[in-house]
Amino acid sequence: MSNTRRGTKWGLAALVAMLAVAFALAAPHSAYALTTNKATARPNENGGSGVIGGLATRLTWEGTVEEGEKVSSVTLVLPEGGTFDGSSTKITVLEGLSRAKVEGTATPADTQLEVTFSEPIEAGYLLRLEVEGMKFPADGGEVSVGGSYVNQDGEQQLAESKPIKTIANTPLQALVATLDEAPWVQAWNSNPFLGMFFKPQLLATAFATLVPGWLLCLLIVVIAYPFAIVLGLIFALMKISKNPLLRLIAIVYINILRGTPLFLQIYIMFFGLPMMNINIDNNVLGVIVIAINASAYLAEIFRAGIQSIPQGQYEAASSLGMNYFQTMFDIILPQTIRRVIPTVTSDFITSYKDTSLLSSVGVMELMMFAKNLTSVSGNMTPYVAAAIFYLIVTLPLIKAVGYVEQRIANSERGGGPRPKGKAAVKAASAGEATPLPSELGVHFEAARDDAFGTSVSPLAPVAVQEV
Amino acid sequence: MSMLTRRQFVQVGSIAAAGLLAGCGSSGSDAADAAPQAADGEYTVVNEGKLTCISNLFFPPFESMNETTGDPEGFDIDVSKSLAEHLGLEVNWLPSQDFDTLVPTIKNGGKADIAIAGMTITDARQAEVDMSDPYVDSNQSIVVKAGSTETAESLDDASKTIAVQGGTTGADWADENLPNATKKRLSTIIDAMSGVQSGLYDAVVCDLPVSRYQIKMSYSDLEIIEEIPTGEQYGIAISKDNPGLTAAINAALAEMQEDGSMAAIEAEWFGSEL
Numbered sequence: 001m002s003n004t005r006r007g008t009k010w011g012l013a014a015l016v017a018m019l020a021v022a023f024a025l026a027a028p029h030s031a032y033a034l035t036t037n038k039a040t041a042r043p044n045e046n047g048g049s050g051v052i053g054g055l056a057t058r059l060t061w062e063g064t065v066e067e068g069e070k071v072s073s074v075t076l077v078l079p080e081g082g083t084f085d086g087s088s089t090k091i092t093v094l095e096g097l098s099r100a101k102v103e104g105t106a107t108p109a110d111t112q113l114e115v116t117f118s119e120p121i122e123a124g125y126l127l128r129l130e131v132e133g134m135k136f137p138a139d140g141g142e143v144s145v146g147g148s149y150v151n152q153d154g155e156q157q158l159a160e161s162k163p164i165k166t167i168a169n170t171p172l173q174a175l176v177a178t179l180d181e182a183p184w185v186q187a188w189n190s191n192p193f194l195g196m197f198f199k200p201q202l203l204a205t206a207f208a209t210l211v212p213g214w215l216l217c218l219l220i221v222v223i224a225y226p227f228a229i230v231l232g233l234i235f236a237l238m239k240i241s242k243n244p245l246l247r248l249i250a251i252v253y254i255n256i257l258r259g260t261p262l263f264l265q266i267y268i269m270f271f272g273l274p275m276m277n278i279n280i281d282n283n284v285l286g287v288i289v290i291a292i293n294a295s296a297y298l299a300e301i302f303r304a305g306i307q308s309i310p311q312g313q314y315e316a317a318s319s320l321g322m323n324y325f326q327t328m329f330d331i332i333l334p335q336t337i338r339r340v341i342p343t344v345t346s347d348f349i350t351s352y353k354d355t356s357l358l359s360s361v362g363v364m365e366l367m368m369f370a371k372n373l374t375s376v377s378g379n380m381t382p383y384v385a386a387a388i389f390y391l392i393v394t395l396p397l398i399k400a401v402g403y404v405e406q407r408i409a410n411s412e413r414g415g416g417p418r419p420k421g422k423a424a425v426k427a428a429s430a431g432e433a434t435p436l437p438s439e440l441g442v443h444f445e446a447a448r449d450d451a452f453g454t455s456v457s458p459l460a461p462v463a464v465q466e467v
Numbered sequence: 468m469s470m471l472t473r474r475q476f477v478q479v480g481s482i483a484a485a486g487l488l489a490g491c492g493s494s495g496s497d498a499a500d501a502a503p504q505a506a507d508g509e510y511t512v513v514n515e516g517k518l519t520c521i522s523n524l525f526f527p528p529f530e531s532m533n534e535t536t537g538d539p540e541g542f543d544i545d546v547s548k549s550l551a552e553h554l555g556l557e558v559n560w561l562p563s564q565d566f567d568t569l570v571p572t573i574k575n576g577g578k579a580d581i582a583i584a585g586m587t588i589t590d591a592r593q594a595e596v597d598m599s600d601p602y603v604d605s606n607q608s609i610v611v612k613a614g615s616t617e618t619a620e621s622l623d624d625a626s627k628t629i630a631v632q633g634g635t636t637g638a639d640w641a642d643e644n645l646p647n648a649t650k651k652r653l654s655t656i657i658d659a660m661s662g663v664q665s666g667l668y669d670a671v672v673c674d675l676p677v678s679r680y681q682i683k684m685s686y687s688d689l690e691i692i693e694e695i696p697t698g699e700q701y702g703i704a705i706s707k708d709n710p711g712l713t714a715a716i717n718a719a720l721a722e723m724q725e726d727g728s729m730a731a732i733e734a735e736w737f738g739s740e741l
Contacts, residue, residue, distance in 0.1 A: 040643045049642060058590075060643065088590070092698035097606050097675070099698045126696055132590045165646070196575065274665035282667075362630070362651035362662070372652050375567030375634035378574070378595055 032159050033069035034127070037062040039145040039161030041136065046176055046205040046377075051166045053081070054138030055173065059131040061145060061161065070120035070152050074127065076113045077147040081137030084108035092128040093121055100125060108134075112147075120152075140168035172208050176201045199381040206373055206385030213369035214389045220283065220365065221352045224291035228351070229344075231291065232298025237328070239303050250299065257296030263357050265289055270361040286358045286365075294351045301343045305336035342405040349394050349401075356390075366390070510711030512580050517559040518551040521572060522584035523632075524563035525655035528680040528736045529585035529701075532563070539563075542736040543583045546602065549728045550703075553719035565654050567634030569704065570595050576706045581716065585674060587636045588702040597713045601700030602720055602729070607640050608675040609693040610682070612663060619693050622670050623647050630659035630668040636699055637672040645672075660686050676737070 043049045044057035051057060065071050078084065089106035092099065103118040106129070113131060121127055136143050142163035148155050169177075179185045179201045189195035238250035257265070269289050273280065280288070309332050317327040359367035366386050373382035513519045522543060524530045530541045539560045551558040561579055564572065569582040574595045587605065588598040611617045622629060623645045631638035633652035641650050651668060653659050660681055662668040671678070675694055682689050703720075705713045723729040 038644075042639060042643050043646070049646060090590070094696040094698045097694060097696050099604055099700075128696075128698060192575070196571070270667065271661055271665050274667050277666075279666065360654060360658070362628075362653060362667070368652070371567070371633055375638070375652060378567075378571050378591075378634075380571065 033066050033151045033156060034063045034071050034074065034149045034158060035066060036159040036161050037064055037126070039164060041164050041166070045167075045170070046173060046201070046209075048209065050170075051136065051164060052169055052173055053136040053140045053143075053166045054169055055177075056086075056133045056135055059129075059134050059145065061129045061131070063127050063149075063158070065121050065123050065125050065127065067123050069123050071117070071127070072120040072150050073114060073116040074129070074149045074158070075115070075147045076129070076131075076145055076158075078111045078134070078145060079137055079143055080111065081139065082111055082135060082143065084113040084131060084134045085110060087113070087131045087133040089113065089115065090128075090130040090132070091115060091117075092130070093117075094126040094128065095124065106131070136164070136166045138168065140166045142166070172205065175204055179204065195379075197380050197384050199379055202373070202377055202379055202381035203385055206370070206382040209373060210366055210369045210382070210385055210389055213364060213366035213386075216283065216363070216365045217352065217355045217389075218393065220286050220290055220355050220358070220363075221348070224287045224294065225348060225351065227287075227291040228294035228298055231295035233302055235295065235299035236302035236306060239299065240306060254296045254299050257293055258300065262289075262293050262354050263360070265293055266357055266361055282361070282363050286355070286363045289358075290351055290355060293354070294347060297347050297350075298344065301340050301347065302336065305340040305343075306332055308339060309335055338408065342401045342408070345397055345401045345404070349397050352393060353390060510709055510715055512556065512712070513577060514559060516557055518547065518554060518556040518581065519559045519561060519579045520547045521561045521564060521569060521579040521582050523566040523569065523655065525657045526566075526585050526677060527684070529677065530563075542603070542732060543585060545732040545735065546723075546729070547581070547583050549723055549732065550716060550719050553722050554715055565634075566632055570634075573704045573706050576708055580705070580709070580712060582704040584704075585677070585701055586704055587674075587699040589636065589639075589699075592704065595707075596704045597707050597710065598702035598704055599713060599716045600720055601702050603676075603701040605697075605699050605701055606675040607637055607672060607695040607697050607699075608678040608691045609695065610660065610663060610671040610673065610678045610689050611669065611692050612666070613688050613690040615669075615690075615692070617670060617692060619644070625649070627669045628667075630662050630671045632656050632659060632673065635673065636697070637674060640695065640697070641672045656681070660689060663689060 039059060039061045041051045042058040043051055044055050045052050061076055063074070085108055087108050091102070091104040091106065093102040094100060102121060104115050106113055106115045115129060143166050144160040144163045146160045147158040149158055185200050189199055235250045235253055238246040239254065241247060266289050269285055273285070313331055314327060317331050322330070355365055356367040358365050359371060362368070366389055370382040370386035374380065522530045522539070524532050524539050528541055529543045530539060532538065533540050544560070548558050566584060569584055569586065570592055572578055573582045585605070586592065588601060592598060609619060609622070625647050627648040628651055629641045629645055629648045630651045630653055631641050632655060638650065638652055641648070653662070656671070656673050656677060659668065659671040659673065663671050664686060678691055682691065703716055705716060
């Protein structure tokens with residue numbers, strides 16, 4: 001007990017001592033004639049927000065001249081490893097919000113930057129130095145900018161700035177740096193078209209940085225779609241129901257959603273709901289908007305699919321004593337699903353692409369990342385990279401739709417598997433018919449069996465066979 | 468307005484067409500007048516006899532679209548008209564485009580002669596395009612919902628969302644000075660301010676003249692919590708392939724300062740504020 005108490009006491013004493021030291025250190029700051037307001041660095045990580053050492057960036061240093069002082073020159077000093085060499089400095093002197101006409105010259109010399117002014121800066125003025133093209137130490141870490149200044153009494157020390165967090169180079173940045181150096185890249189980029197749309201450095205950066213956005217796009221549409229299918233089916237059934245009220249609700253819902261642009265729906269949901277104090281996470285709201293929008297289109301697809309099933313099947317079902325729900329779920333819908341699969345997949349592709357509209361309301365999806373990168377780089381390459389990310393998903397789906405459509409078309413016109421043809425049977429039994437036709441025949445049959453035997457049968461409506 | 472009969476309509480139409488033709492004729496002669504100038508100033512324009520301008524038209528009071536006609540209006544539009552007048556050209560405004568596409572568009576050339584869009588002169592932009600001499604001073608500001616307790620320090624937190632317009636110096640400022648906050652880059656400052664109004668974002672960082680004007684005109688429930696002196700200056704972006712036009716624009720800007728037309732435009736859009 002007494003031990004711990006003593007420990008606490010010692011701890012308190014240490015704390016007091018530390019505070020005293022801190023105050024002692026802090027106190028002289030107020031005595032500076034040129035107060036360091038801040039030093040910040042522009043993030044120079046391609047597609048990121050980090051400040052990387054050893055790569056050119058811009059340092060912004062601000063200081064205020066205190067009461068009764070005149071400052072005629074300022075020298076900024078970087079820690080060992082940093083350099084001002086090759087930098088250019090923009091000197092801005094402000095009184096309040098207005099620019100003062102003070103000229104100055106900046107002389108970089110390795111870790112030092114000396115800025116001298118044509119006339120001393122008066123009290124109350126804010127001095128802003130923007131040093132473009134300087135480099136922080138390559139190994140990263142927290143970097144403070146210190147230095148000195150000259151006032152009427154001679155040279156004085158500057159307070160160290162609050163540390164700037166810098167990071168060491170990343171593999172991606174290293175790759176970009178190598179690409180920057182490569183002669184073929186320079187030749188490639190000298191072509192205005194290739195340089196603007198297919199800049200290799202930016203392609204590398206974009207592929208690395210767009211991935212989270214791409215995954216979010218996929219996540220949004222993959223989560224939204226099952227909801228959209230269920231909603232769409234409900235509204236499709238409502239639209240063909242005999243109850244006029246249900247029909248009316250479905251018609252209003254479908255027509256409003258299909259008759260207005262998704263872009264507008266997004267704006268209404270994202271800006272409207274918060275105004276009614278309904279705050280939903282942006283990504284969740286994105287899922288909701290996409291699901292609701294897609295549900296209207298799916299409702300129409302399902303309705304058309306259901307109505308494409310011949311009336312005779314309803315009659316046959318009712319003659320077997322099936323009620324409405326049995327008819328729907330056992331006979332009509334299984335056939336509908338098969339027929340609408342291509343259209344639904346196309347709609348899925350549309351919805352996936354439509355997630356790009358969410359970028360306008362700040363959802364961090366693919367388009368948003370591409371826009372950010374473009375606005376930082378002033379180059380179109382990130383959009384091309386985004387296009388590739390969209391195509392990775394849409395091209396295989398388009399291919400799949402075409403394939404399924406073909407198979408369904410075949411089966412609808414009765415092109416499915418058959419008992420072996422006469423020629424093949426003959427060839428098999430005789431074993432000596434001309435080889436070419438028989439081989440063709442066998443191949444043909446085998447292909448058909450494979451295609452239809454496996455994947456169509458689960459979808460094939462059982463009831464139809466009964467009928 | 469009374470209904471026109473078909474005959475009257477045809478007459479009116481033909482008069483209008485005649486006027487239009489006359490207009491073409493006179494613009495043609497303008498171009499002819501401008502031709503010798505072009506010869507000694509050595510500049511080219513995309514459309515004969517016209518100064519074709521692009522901008523993002525959602526940046527009042529510098530650029531906006533008239534509520535009823537949809538025509539561009541604002542400080543920069545008046546500057547462009549006066550510039551065109553001084554150059555002996557006709558002003559031609561293209562539809563609004565995103566701010567961050569302006570510099571690439573001018574750089575690639577062929578679409579527009581100048582981008583005049585409340586665009587700060589920065590080294591990064593000067594690496595891509597020529598910037599004219601400065602014509603307006605600007606600063607940055609942080610805008611939040613009125614009555615909010617946020618400060619510049621409290622906003623630098625991972626839980627905060629800062630809306631900015633993509634490609635602007637405000638976006639750069641937020642990246643540099645609020646590194647921990649989430650930044651949302653939007654297409655227009657209007658989206659950003661509406662978002663703060665509805666609580667979607669915690670703050671907007673944008674040019675001070677714009678935030679002042681917007682709060683005065685339409686967003687009375689927002690307030691500026693910090694006026695950030697950056698001393699930045701707006702310039703006009705011109706393709707590097709057209710140095711003659713940059714020289715001509717700079718000369719025209721200087722003339723406008725001298726003959727008072729710039730002061731008149733400032734008075735119209737900023738009153739005594741500037």
